[in-house]
Amino acid sequence: xxxxxxxxxxxxxxxxxxxxxxxxxxxxxxxxxxxxxxxxxxxxxxxxxxxxxxxxxxxxxxxxxxxxxxxxxxxxxxxxxxxxxxxxxxxxxxxxxxxxxxxxxxx
Amino acid sequence: xxxxxxxxxxxxxxxxxxxxxxxxxxxxxxxxxxxxxxxxxxxxxxxxxxxxxxxxxxxxxxxxxxxxxxxxxxxxxxxxxxxxxxxxxxxxxxxxxxxxxxxxxxxxxxxxxxxxxxxxxxxxxxxx
Numbered sequence: 001x002x003x004x005x006x007x008x009x010x011x012x013x014x015x016x017x018x019x020x021x022x023x024x025x026x027x028x029x030x031x032x033x034x035x036x037x038x039x040x041x042x043x044x045x046x047x048x049x050x051x052x053x054x055x056x057x058x059x060x061x062x063x064x065x066x067x068x069x070x071x072x073x074x075x076x077x078x079x080x081x082x083x084x085x086x087x088x089x090x091x092x093x094x095x096x097x098x099x100x101x102x103x104x105x106x107x
Numbered sequence: 108x109x110x111x112x113x114x115x116x117x118x119x120x121x122x123x124x125x126x127x128x129x130x131x132x133x134x135x136x137x138x139x140x141x142x143x144x145x146x147x148x149x150x151x152x153x154x155x156x157x158x159x160x161x162x163x164x165x166x167x168x169x170x171x172x173x174x175x176x177x178x179x180x181x182x183x184x185x186x187x188x189x190x191x192x193x194x195x196x197x198x199x200x201x202x203x204x205x206x207x208x209x210x211x212x213x214x215x216x217x218x219x220x221x222x223x224x225x226x227x228x229x230x231x232x233x234x235x
Contacts, residue, residue, distance in 0.1 A: 034221040042227060044201070049208065049221035087152060091220040095167040096154035
């Protein structure tokens with residue numbers, strides 16, 4: 001199985017901060033990496049697919065980059081509605097695997 | 108707008124079979140892959156498997172011997188059965204639709220797959 005290691009596991013940030021979350025795959029996965037946002041009691045929401053493609057309707061402050069084994073999710077200016085857990089997922093090959101998640105909370 | 112809703116017993120006894128159903132509303136179950144994913148307390152997400160609307164399946168090898176995913180296109184539902192459960196199967200279970208987008212790669216046309224619609228999840232506890 002392809003392992004996906006996500007860091008950090010949690011972070012505290014202020015409104016307006018630039019936030020960066022990383023995922024590293026145990027082997028090369030080209031650009032087959034997706035990013036999701038999850039708030040308690042809600043359904044997870046796709047933000048980025050194919051490492052850098054913004055899903056329709058997702059604010060442009062979210063961006064993704066990377067290829068191969070190293071990937072980054074960036075929130076350019078953190079907004080109140082962005083406090084949530086973020087996780088990555090590889091779709092290069094089954095079984096699908098996920099990062100452990102990053103909880104973003106208010107500093 | 109497509110929505111997914113998980114349903115099934117919230118409590119299952121050890122050694123019995125966990126059975127969940129995901130109902131698809133606002134759209135057709137045809138043409139997509141339909142996934143089950145779970146998250147155990149304090150752990151990350153674990154992919155259980157998927158079924159294509161035509162009935163072909165792919166399971167996580169770690170669970171393959173105990174998992175069956177089926178689809179009922181007439182009811183716009185797909186289901187999960189997990190046999191011989193233990194306390195380790197206690198988790199929030201999610202269903203999710205997997206979509207694809209084509210792109211031109213060096214070797215020709217390829218596809219990005221991503222889960223674009225999720226249910227809110229249902230908690231299943233395994234306990235006697």
